[in-house]
Amino acid sequence: MTDDIILKFTNADLLIDDSAYKKIVEQEHSNQIVDSLIKDLSGSNDNLIFLTEPIVDQYIQKYLSKYDPQNYANQDSDIIEEMYNEINNNKTPRNKLLDVPFDFHVIQDATKKSYTNGEIKDFSAYFNNRFQKIKAMLIKKPGLKDSYPMKDVGVRDDVVNVIGMVNDIRNTKNNHKIMEIEDETGSITVLIHNENHSLFELAESVVKDEVIGVIGSKKGTLVIASDIIHPSVPRIDEKKMDFSAVFISDIHIGSSTFLEDAFKRFVKWINGDFGDEEQRKIANDVRYLVVAGDVVDGIGVYPHQEEELTIKNIYEQYEEAARLLGDINDIKIIIAPGNHDASRLAEPQPAIPENYAADLYKIKNAEFVSNPSLVSLDGLKTLIYHGRSFDDLAMTINGLSHQNSDLIMRELIEKRHLAPIYGERTPLASEFEDHLVIDEIPDIFHTGHVHINAYKKHKGIHMINSGTFQSQTEFQKIYNIMPTCAEVPVLNKGAFKILKFT
Ligand code: D5M
Ligand code: FE
């Protein structure tokens, strides 16, 4: 401890005499004072600073008067809060796992890469980028190595082998499927015969605007499909995980249906102060908390929303969010926006803007990322996506619904796209790059939005929907959506667990 202080000063090019040193170590928060002193002096141009007792004494007095709780009333509350955060964050970590520095980094984030406001002129660039990215994946698949441009379909005699974007897919009156697909050279009409049962079933999940491979034979101007190929993913090896990560979403702070008590129990648990022995043991391993959007309920998201709000101001909603999440100690919190947050609605949604959520940004260890985004948690690649496109997929594909978002997630991974259908309820910004293509294969795919928990492992990928902290809303009553509330998914050293805080 003693040596630590001297080492800190030496590293900061600060020299200290004996009496000054004694003065510091007798303080209750000596470590915090040392850090603060070093921080304050680090801007100095002097090469070496010699700290004497009067200097240190003066600093300590200033420090204590600034941060003494008894002087609260006279002080700028921000500074005091910052100081207390600092003291809290500098206290001894709860366990060994938290001693290890976070190996957190952002692999993909669209926050600063969004250049357009979705004007029509960018449509073709956007779609072309989507097509090229997914085509590059498809062309590596064994069945599509020999694929050729669509303009050649008419002039060649061999099997049809093409990669294209689906323009349209519909049922004929005899219940076959007709699909128009195109690439940059032309388009073809593909028939999927209903007697080819397995292929017909596969085609049931093909949607407009996705990119697929088609193999078939020519019959007049039609192509009769014998196979449809999705970009898909290979099975991945599960990475070793010696810590826990916690996944939440759809907190909806500010809504009258936000389950505040349950959320506070959750925060107590994550801090190691709530739950049975087993649950506390899990809490002790937690290094990361990921929040996949809808942190607050927002304002003006749907008609007459104000009638269901307890906090009717977006800034105050984020202030409340900062109070609640700010109570979490030691762990890294990664926050992405959802359709209720104060970010651009069109996806990719840039990170929640700091000017709306200033206090949230002050939380130490908080990181703000776009929706979607890909981050690395101690080497585990985690794809975060709120899940707005689930509404479109549940409406379009037979057998998919809000209740089974694991099936939807599986579909998205196979399609290598987070929002394949363009122009329905999911507003997509027509950027020059399609940020919703799943470029990299994640270890964890974390979503929310549907307010119903789901989990499945698909080809080694943990697919998690983290439910909600909001009880059933008026809107959900009409649609008979039964939310799973305050049930929190945890990957505990690789094992999936659900902890309930209801
Ligand atoms: O979404 C909460 C729930 O409501 C989730 O199950 C999706 C559903 N929802 C929201 N908006 C729509 C629309 N427009 N159509 C169908 N279902 C919808 P949240 O984002 O929290 O409001
Ligand atoms: Fe939500």
Ligand code: ZN
């Ligand atoms: Zn949502």
